[in-house]
Amino acid sequence: MNRRDLFRTLGLGGIGLLIPWQLSAADFLPGQASSGALRLGSNENPYGPSPAALEAMARYMRDGNRYPFELVQELVKALASRNGLTPNQVILGAGSNELLLNAASWCLETKLPVVAANPVFPVLGMYIERFGGQVTHIPLNAQKAHDLPAMLRAADKTPGMVYIVNPSNPTGTLVDHQALLDFIKEASQKSYVLVDEAYIEFVDPAYSRSVASEVSNNPKLIVLRTFSKVFGLAGMRIGYALAHADTLRKIGSYQIFPGISTNAAGIGAALASLNDKAFVSHTIEQNTVAKQHVYDSLDQLNIRYIPSHTNFMMFDLKKYSGDFKADMAKENILLQQFEDEEGRWARLSIGKLEEMGTFTEALERIWKK
Numbered sequence: 001m002n003r004r005d006l007f008r009t010l011g012l013g014g015i016g017l018l019i020p021w022q023l024s025a026a027d028f029l030p031g032q033a034s035s036g037a038l039r040l041g042s043n044e045n046p047y048g049p050s051p052a053a054l055e056a057m058a059r060y061m062r063d064g065n066r067y068p069f070e071l072v073q074e075l076v077k078a079l080a081s082r083n084g085l086t087p088n089q090v091i092l093g094a095g096s097n098e099l100l101l102n103a104a105s106w107c108l109e110t111k112l113p114v115v116a117a118n119p120v121f122p123v124l125g126m127y128i129e130r131f132g133g134q135v136t137h138i139p140l141n142a143q144k145a146h147d148l149p150a151m152l153r154a155a156d157k158t159p160g161m162v163y164i165v166n167p168s169n170p171t172g173t174l175v176d177h178q179a180l181l182d183f184i185k186e187a188s189q190k191s192y193v194l195v196d197e198a199y200i201e202f203v204d205p206a207y208s209r210s211v212a213s214e215v216s217n218n219p220k221l222i223v224l225r226t227f228s229k230v231f232g233l234a235g236m237r238i239g240y241a242l243a244h245a246d247t248l249r250k251i252g253s254y255q256i257f258p259g260i261s262t263n264a265a266g267i268g269a270a271l272a273s274l275n276d277k278a279f280v281s282h283t284i285e286q287n288t289v290a291k292q293h294v295y296d297s298l299d300q301l302n303i304r305y306i307p308s309h310t311n312f313m314m315f316d317l318k319k320y321s322g323d324f325k326a327d328m329a330k331e332n333i334l335l336q337q338f339e340d341e342e343g344r345w346a347r348l349s350i351g352k353l354e355e356m357g358t359f360t361e362a363l364e365r366i367w368k369k
């Protein structure tokens with residue numbers, strides 16, 4: 001039985017398109033990660049956790065014998081007040097991935113078809129297709145950004161839920177803030193709109209910004225955020241959704257312990273990180289410098305890339321004849337590779353400047369071979 005047949009048998013037939021980069025989490029299995037490989041494949045924050053978060057984690061670990069009811073309330077309140085919302089408009093998850101699965105379960109049970117870009121962060125679409133739900137994949141536009149008019153047309157035909165990732169993964173591209181507001185207004189006449197803002201803190205507000213403030217005016221808008229990226233807490237698994245209380249009740253009903261799937265040390269770290277403006281600024285500044293170093297090297301090698309608004313970026317592998325990801329792995333550098341209708345691309349997470357130096361030296365070596 002070949003792989004395609006196997007997936008069909010398992011009901012996974014529809015995910016083939018997305019596979020090149022979505023299943024490569026296997027790259028980060030403990031054996032490989034502990035071998036000292038340079039991890040440039042998961043868009044983690046190389047500077048975190050912040051000293052304040054580390055100190056809070058040690059402190060809150062002492063609460064590890066208790067369910068974190070009060071701590072959940074404390075973080076929920078802090079997030080609500082930060083976003084001008086009420087606590088019943090916030091729910092926590094074990095990373096935003098858990099909330100994506102909860103949203104997917106809701107779509108599956110209530111038969112809401114989903115419209116999503118392609119390629120895009122695949123968890124929601126993959127889970128829905130795996131269990132027989134409907135996902136319409138809309139190709140990115142020429143700028144490798146979400147094609148909002150095409151997504152609106154698709155959502156008009158099959159109303160349900162539209163998934164927008166802004167800035168997007170794996171491309172690092174944005175949708176214009178006003179265009180997104182107009183889209184939400186229009187699409188939410190018929191559909192829920194789920195805006196995944198995992199990387200929004202990296203974005204210069206002159207280009208685009210969060211739509212969280214719209215949640216109180218629009219009962220069909222859901223905004224998803226995470227502490228895994230700019231706050232440097234990927235290992236603590238804390239994400240959250242902002243939406244109308246009724247919507248969150250539905251999404252939360254698919255959690256094993258609704259609202260309480262996080263942990264005390266992680267919540268403590270998240271609370272400390274929220275107020276650690278210096279750490280967030282440091283991360284963003286260093287990311288910009290390290291990213292520029294990669295841009296310069298790619299320019300020198302004449303490799304096409306897509307300018308990114310995030311802590312990762314993609315570049316074109318058309319001129320590379322070998323298996324780039326495998327060749328980089330031989331250099332002990334882990335990154336992602338994926339395909340769209342134009343061809344193959346690498347997706348590179350931006351590490352510290354010295355790590356990017358290691359990457360660009362390896363790139364020069366293998367690219368010229």
Ligand SMILES: Cc1ncc(COP(=O)(O)O)c(C=O)c1O
Nearest residue numbers: 095096097121169198226228239
């Ligand atoms: C766009 C996007 N959404 C959600 C997630 C999930 O992040 P987490 O579960 O760590 O919050 C990621 C992780 O890479 C992502 O890129």
